[in-house]
Amino acid sequence: MKYEPVIGLEVHVQLKTASKIFCSCSTEFGREPNLNTCPVCMGLPGSLPVLNRRAVDLAISAALALDCRISPFFKFDRKNYFYPDLPKAYQISQYDLPLATGGRLEISANGSSRNIDIERIHMEEDAGKLVHAEPGHGVPKGTSFVDYNRAGTPLIEIVSRPDLRSPAEAHAYLDALKHILRYLDVSDCNMEEGSLRCDANVSIRPAGETALGTRSELKNLNSFKFVEKAIEIEIERQTEVLESGGRVIQETRGYDSAKNTTHPQRSKEQAHDYRYFPEPDLPGFTVTPDQIERFRSALPELPAARRRRFQTKLGLPAYDAEVLTAESDTADYFEKVVGLGADPKKTSNFIMTELLFNLKTAGLPAGRSPVTPARLAELLKLQADGKISGKIAKDIFPAMFEKGVSAQEVLKDQKIELIADAGSLDEPIRQVISENPKAIEDLRAGKLTVLGFLVGQVMKKTRGQADPKIVPQELKKRLGI
Amino acid sequence: MSIDRKTVEHVAALARLGLTGEEKTKLEAELSGILDHVAQLSKLETGKVEPLYHILPIQNVFREDAASPAGVRDDVLKHAPGARPPFFVVPNVLDE
Amino acid sequence: MSKTGLDLSACQLADAIRDGELRAADVCGTFLEHIREQDPKLQAFVTVLEDDAMRQAESVDRDHSHAGAALLRGVPIALKDNLCTRGVPTTCSSKILEGFVPPYDATVVARLRGVTPFLGKTNLDEFAMGSSTENSALFETRNPHDPGCVPGGSSGGSAAAVASGMAPLALGSDTGGSIRQPAAFCGVVGLKPTYGRVSRYGLIAFASSLDQIGPFARTAEDAALLLDAIAGPDPRDATCLATAAPSCRAALSKPFEKLRVGLPREYFQEGLSAPVAQALAATRQSLQDLGCSMVDVSLPHTDYAVPTYYILAPAEASSNLARYDGVQYGLRAPAGNLIEQYLNTRSAGFGREVKRRIMLGTYALSSGYYDAYYLKALKVRRLIHDDFSKAFAQADVLLTPTTPTAAFRFGEKVSDPLQMYLSDIFTISANLAGLPALSFPCGMDGHLPIGAQLIGPALSEARLLRIVHEYQKDTNWHLRRPQSILRSPQKRKRTPGEAG
Known part of the structure; x- marks a missing residue:
């Protein structure tokens, strides 16, 4: 029998705030354990939460960018369970009246694009981190260390409908989500630092069937690649179970990337019953249509719209538009260069081949490129005006990037002369003609293959500064052929 | 409304309360008695009544996003029942 | 003026200290000495802060730069031991908080620090759950x-401390009557402010939507002074009202308005003891003599207040008390693994009443029961709230007994939780409706005080205090001093097996 996979993703994204969601502790990553803590995020008796306004602003922006409906009234609820990383033994989250519902995200996979529905977006606080300690040095076996630095970090949970149909689509969904959220500067979406985490609900059903099969929830997915692989292996597993006459049971499964297998995870809870109830320490929140409009108009142009504009208005090929809009920084950079008069396609080529390579090597975003958009525009103008060759432009770029200087400075530094006009080739051509009588003779005799050799000689005399397209024309002109 | 032993045990497990047999027996009776009293609420027709989530007429209370250190970590660790500064220490989760 | 100051009101003490007639350190020393004499018999204090209090008093005497800034400067105070005090153990009279030393001050404590020397922390029913202080895991007051x-x-500790003259002022907290009922039993003034008037930051939560901190004092004027010192907006408590609280003490000197006093008929029915009924009738007459008019009003959902409260408060408590799991602070019982640590710690650390309420609240929130219990109670809470809105269309304040009877004897109700819960019948509604309510001494049942309660619309604390201030000019119930405290030398320690 042929089975169809049904996949839904629950993505936790850390909002890019300076302080935690309910207290003034810093959200800085990588601090000394428990340093970013206070009575509130450690759940000390008597402490109370107060909501971070910026966290809500960021969450609303994200929700609008994902086409969600913002709830005119939302509230927080307590989700009660015991675990040592949860200081209050409840998580402040949202249950029945979340921040936003019903949105969609455009994904492109296998060359086509389609919309994936989003069910809801809610805000919540993160838990702390348990470190399973190595025994020894006075640490008894079976001990865990607890670090509450992460406790209280603001998160949004974005829950998709079970609309994804393949592991590749799940990957594409995460890519698209990451693009948008980074575009908005709502989150870093860095899986290694935990600022984006993903659980996947996976089930399969006979192709053509509309009812959902029993799902398993996959956890421990540490990269987009692993999300894809884990779903793949889980679909295989479920298919085998069904084909051997078994039944899929609803459970949480962990992914082991080393073995590329999923395995049942023992439940954290003795009994699962979160006993949600409205958080009495936080009054409710309202958002007016006016406020929503203000948030909407403040949204930057989103990747999909920008991509379309780069294609239709600036005439870029789809591939270029895709690459340039992958990060808002890159797209902004591109637009600045074009705004200074550079040709869009030539700019795009240069950014994709030269700039992005250098940025990647240096680990910098386009916004912090040592070669500013103005300097790249200047470089491209020198080339467009025929004052330097395309080769020179590429050759001097690494120096501009490394030293953070203009094209003119590098040219001066490396004693490369500008090609004023074709007349400046007179002297080197005259010299090459007088130094290579045999080759000239051959050329006159119609042996065109020596032309390349002579052009090379001129290039050598000009130390590469001459435009290799003009040199042959000038040579022939001088020789009268 | 009467509460049986099984319910007492289930609720105690949810609340992470270790109870003796005697405590369970007493709680069965006490909770049943209290819930009998509470049962009179069901006599009230509340179909059209909105639940009262917050007594205050206030909404939209925020703090601004500014980080500042509290500096209480060492003090809390000093009085913690299990610590190996800069960490809190707990026994491992059962069976993990 | 006597050097002791024990007979002076807080206002008189503050004036004398400000005018240099008394030194704060002498006043503080006198109260500490009185505590040393009386507290072994009464056991109101969990912790007496002798050195701390003297240091604070001496610094008040040294530093005159703030003179006049705070009206209560130098008047010592006792704090209920569920208010976090930096560097001082805060126990909630529970074993589970053994070893807990808060690294921070509750907002009310921070507002008083440097102004009113802290005499000590007072005893309470464990986690404020109870109506007799018999549920303290430490000892009975x-x-x-x-x-x-x-x-x-x-x-109970705060009420007893003020009633016995061990402290001129004290702070308590009130979730279902926990200030007003002991104020009535001990013959002092106790005020539960409007929900949101006083910051709850640093008050160890029992039921967050009902808890409120308030003053104990012997006179309405003293209570007004203390309320003024602690009330007002706090950025650390999202449920604290953002509008500045007007001065209650200033309101006391304004001309007395002739008010309409509502008598809710549901509060004057069977169950009320004859002495309480008589004392209330006399109080009503006194208020009429002051020019107030009496109006009959009805709060038809009064009978539902206790069941509503006993769903909502335990439900919130079950969540608020989940954090006591032996991980970061307080008691940790020996255990081989984490689950055992949770079970053993919470089993050893919580007393019987606390466990009972955690069980009740967990049950009410658990899957399948939420709608029938918790959601239902939230709806009835609205009906109770609306009853008051209607009543306040006819009356400016409501007069009721604080309790159906005067103080009961040890052990009389502790074995029957429901009977204990029903003793809060007159006080619970004000918490459910978030309204200010005040208990003041209005008579005696033999040698035991009787309290009357005034309930007002939201933010009408000044009005309630104004009435009692006027009443106390013409009556002397608030001046009755306990006669028996000198006769009971032995400590009454908790014995194992007694309800806790």
Whole structure:
């Protein structure tokens, strides 16, 4: 029998705030354990939460960018369970009246694009981190260390409908989500630092069937690649179970990337019953249509719209538009260069081949490129005006990037002369003609293959500064052929 | 409304309360008695009544996003029942 | 003027200290000495802060730069031991907080620090759950008027401290009557402010939507002074009102308005003891003599207040008390693994009443029961709230008894939780509706005080205090001092097996 996979993703994204969601502790990553803590995020008796306004602003922006409906009234609820990383033994989250519902995200996979529905977006606080300690040095076996630095970090949970149909689509969904959220500067979406985490609900059903099969929830997915692989292996597993006459049971499964297998995870809870109830320490929140409009108009142009504009208005090929809009920084950079008069396609080529390579090597975003958009525009103008060759432009770029200087400075530094006009080739051509009588003779005799050799000689005399397209024309002109 | 032993045990497990047999027996009776009293609420027709989530007429209370250190970590660790500064220490989760 | 100051009101003490007639250190020393004499018999204090209090008082005497800034400067105070005090153990009278030393001050404590020397922390029913202070895991506090009787609860320690003259002022907290009921039993003034008037930051939560901190004092004027010092907006408490609280003490000197006093008929029915009924009738007459008019009003959902409260408060408590799991602070019982640590710690650390309420609240929130219990109670809470709105269309304040009877004897109700819960019948509604309510001494049942309660619309604390201030000019119930406190030398320690 042929089975169809049904996949839904629950993505936790850390909002890019300076302080935690309910207290003034810093959200800085990588601090000394428990340093970013206070009575509130450690759940000390008597402490109370107060909501971070910026966290809500960021969450609303994200929700609008994902086409969600913002709830005119939302509230927080307590989700009660015991675990040592949860200081209050409840998580402040949202249950029945979340921040936003019903949105969609455009994904492109296998060359086509389609919309994936989003069910809801809610805000919540993160838990702390348990470190399973190595025994020894006075640490008894079976001990865990607890670090509450992460406790209280603001998160949004974005829950998709079970609309994804393949592991590749799940990957594409995460890519698209990451693009948008980074575009908005709502989150870093860095899986290694935990600022984006993903659980996947996976089930399969006979192709053509509309009812959902029993799902398993996959956890421990540490990269987009692993999300894809884990779903793949889980679909295989479920298919085998069904084909051997078994039944899929609803459970949480962990992914082991080393073995590329999923395995049942023992439940954290003795009994699962979160006993949600409205958080009495936080009054409710309202958002007016006016406020929503203000948030909407403040949204930057989103990747999909920008991509379309780069294609239709600036005439870029789809591939270029895709690459340039992958990060808002890159797209902004591109637009600045074009705004200074550079040709869009030539700019795009240069950014994709030269700039992005250098940025990647240096680990910098386009916004912090040592070669500013103005300097790249200047470089491209020198080339467009025929004052330097395309080769020179590429050759001097690494120096501009490394030293953070203009094209003119590098040219001066490396004693490369500008090609004023074709007349400046007179002297080197005259010299090459007088130094290579045999080759000239051959050329006159119609042996065109020596032309390349002579052009090379001129290039050598000009130390590469001459435009290799003009040199042959000038040579022939001088020789009268 | 009467509460049986099984319910007492289930609720105690949810609340992470270790109870003796005697405590369970007493709680069965006490909770049943209290819930009998509470049962009179069901006599009230509340179909059209909105639940009262917050007594205050206030909404939209925020703090601004500014980080500042509290500096209480060492003090809390000093009085913690299990610590190996800069960490809190707990026994491992059962069976993990 | 006597050097002791024990007989002076807080206002008189503050004036004398400000005018240099008394030194704050002498006043503080006198109260500490009185505590040393009386507290072994009454056991109102969990912790006495002798050195701390003297240091604070001496610094008040040294530093005159703030003189006049705070009206209560130098007047010592007792704090209920569920208010976090930096560097001082805060126990909630529970074993589970053993070893807990808060690294921060509750907002109310921070506002008083440097102004009113802290005499000590007072006993309470464990986690403020109870009506007699018999649920303290540490010891029982006695009623200064009769050591065989309970002081009420849960703020029994604070009420007893003020009633016995061990402190001129005290703070308590009130979730279902925990300030007003012990105030009535001990013969002092106790005020539960409007929900949101006083910051709850640093008050160890029992039921977050009902808890409120308030003053104990012997006179309405003293209570007004203390309320003024602690009330007002706090950025650390999202449920604290953002509007500045107007001065209650200033309101006391304004001309007395002739008010309409509502008498809710549901509060004057069977169950009320004859002495309480008589004392209320006399109080009503006194208020009429002051020019107030009496109006009959009805609060038809009164009978539902206790069941509503006993769903909502335990439900919130079950969540608020989940954090006591032996991980970061307080008690940790020996265990081989984490689950055992949770079970053993919480089993050893919580007393019987606390466990009972955690069980009740967990049950009410658990899957399948939420709608029938918790959601239902939230709806009835609205009906109770709306009852008051209607009543306040006809009356400016409501007059009721604070409790159906005067103080009961130790052990009388502790074995029957439901009977204990029903003793809060007159006080619970004000918490459910978030309204200010005040208990003041209005008579005696033999040697035991009787309290009357005034309930007002939201933010009408000044009005309630104004009435009692006027009443206290013409009556002397608030001046009655306990006679029996000198006779009961032995400590009454908790014995194992007694309800806790």
